[in-house]
Amino acid sequence: MSNVQNVVFDRAAGYYDQTRALPPHEASQLTDALWEALGAAPASHVLEIGVGTGRIAGPLAQRGLSMMGIDLSGSMLAVLHEKFPSLPVALADMTRLPFAAAAFDGVIAFHVFHLVSGWRDALAEAVRVLRPGGKFIYSIHGRDPNSVNSQLRTQWRRLLADQGIKAEPPGIRDDAQVDQVLRQLGCRDHQQREVIRSREPVTARFVLDAMEKRIWSDTWLVPDDVFAQTMGVLRAWASERFDLDQVDQDEYHVGFHVYTV
Known part of the structure; x- marks a missing residue:
């Protein structure tokens, strides 16, 4: 059983953006949708928690939005600074x-609450730092099971x-529980938006190789x-059940929830 409190991405900083x-075109669609959901104007001041390498905050800042980012990983923030040197972070x-x-x-x-054991405290802090009428946005990600x-x-x-080992990050993946906590904190006017639904080609061999390189945080x-x-047992299991080089179209979707404080 894992006793991990938070998952910090220092080890992924060098390859995070590539993976x-x-x-x-999808990243641009997501930026457009976030801009619209925020009702953004250059005077708006927006914080991204778990900003990482800035793949969400950076394009919004380039549009002229006043962005701020925080993260637990100094290595990820160093990559962000190389890409977006004028984006303030802590x-x-x-x-x-x-x-x-x-x-x-x-x-x-975005894609962060599953990594944080104190996700309830994180939600409370997000609501605390928002002005009345401010927007809280958190991401939706999914893949074809x-x-x-x-x-x-x-x-x-x-x-x-x-x-007896559970390779699950310590946070939350249940949107219903997040919704319950946010409503208890006084959030309202919930909206849910799917921005991207697409497919990417993948093979079983590619997935196995990526897992063995320990690219993913779990x-x-x-x-x-x-x-x-x-992993040795898994590769043998996969070799019996799949053509390891057959291309599978892996469907995924990306979107977000929006709450008003």
């Missing part, structure tokens, strides 16, 4: 934001469970010996 970035914990109450017109959180990618990762977790949570053993 997490959306295609340029090395800080989203569960204890170093800002006054009602300091921002918007707060954005029947894709080869999902099948391989599900089977790997079963192998780990057989050894693979960091497993002891090295157990990781090597379970």
Whole structure:
């Protein structure tokens, strides 16, 4: 059983953008949608918690929005500074934001609450620093559970469970629980928006190779010996069930929830 409190992305800083970035036209669609959802104007002041390398905040800042970012990873923030040197950032914990109450017109959180054990505190802090009428936006991500990618990762977790290990980050993935906490904090006017629904070609061999390189954060949570053993079993299992080089169209979707404070 993992006792990880938070997942920090220092080890991923060098390859994060290459493995997490959306295609340029989809990234532009997402920026457009966020701008619209924020009701953005250059005078608006928006914070991104878990800003990472700036793939969300950077394009918004380039549009003229006054952005601020915080993250626990100094290495990720260093990459952000190389890409967006004028975007102000702070090395800080989203569960204890170093800002006054009602300091921002918007707060954005993308693909981060599953990494934080104190996600309830993070939500409370996000609401605290928002001005009345401000927008809180957090992301939606999903993949086809029947894709080869999902099948391989599900089977790997079963192998780990057989050894009493749970390779799950310490935070929350349940949107209903997030919604409940936000409403208790006084948020209202919930809207949900899907921005992107697309497919990407992938093979079982590619997924296995990526897992063995420990690109994804859930693979960091497993002891090295157990990781090597379970990946060997998984590759043998996959070789019996899939043509490892057959191209599968992996469907994914990206969007976000919007709440008004």
